[in-house]
Amino acid sequence: MRLELSYDAEQSALQDSIATLCERQGLGPQFCDDEALPREFWTGLGEIGVLGLGTEAGGGDVVEIAAAMETLGSFGAPGPLVATFCAGALLDDDQLLGIATGDTLVSVGARGVYPWAPLAAILIELNDLHACLVEPLEAMVPVESTAGEPWGEFTPRCIKALGASSVA
Numbered sequence: 190m191r192l193e194l195s196y197d198a199e200q201s202a203l204q205d206s207i208a209t210l211c212e213r214q215g216l217g218p219q220f221c222d223d224e225a226l227p228r229e230f231w232t233g234l235g236e237i238g239v240l241g242l243g244t245e246a247g248g249g250d251v252v253e254i255a256a257a258m259e260t261l262g263s264f265g266a267p268g269p270l271v272a273t274f275c276a277g278a279l280l281d282d283d284q285l286l287g288i289a290t291g292d293t294l295v296s297v298g299a300r301g302v303y304p305w306a307p308l309a310a311i312l313i314e315l316n317d318l319h320a321c322l323v324e325p326l327e328a329m330v331p332v333e334s335t336a337g338e339p340w341g342e343f344t345p346r347c348i349k350a351l352g353a354s355s356v357a
Contacts, residue, residue, distance in 0.1 A: 230268075235289060296313070
């Protein structure tokens with residue numbers, strides 16, 4: 190099954206900017222051999238506005254996010270992209286600034302397993318009904334992933350309720 194989306198000139202320009210960044214950074218099979226998420230790439234996404242999409246400050250909506258994800262996916266781009274967009278729907282503006290610039294990573298997980306958690310400063314747990322900002326109750330245990338991304342497992346403690354998980 191294939192969904193064909195058509196984009197306006199602004200959304201196409203966003204895709205072009207993302208493609209230029211990916212090409213300039215040299216995305217490919219060995220891109221993450223030296224580090225799981227090259228900082229220059231991630232902050233570059235922040236600089237062109239990708240990491241703030243879907244927020245009041247960053248603008249755009251699900252169509253812009255779809256356009257961005259389509260292009261990033263075509264390059265096999267790494268990073269907690271879905272978690273970043275979920276956080277945009279759940280967190281306060283002051284927490285989103287560092288995420289939108291690429292300076293702060295967020296991990297969104299469930300049942301104590303969190304993709305990108307070893308690199309993340311913000312951890313969010315989703316369950317069937319609620320979202321919660323969490324912190325580990327004990328040391329995080331590394332979890333292997335098929336893509337080689339850094340995952341972590343821990344028992345979470347909710348430090349702030351974020352509302353309904355369906356918002357994310």
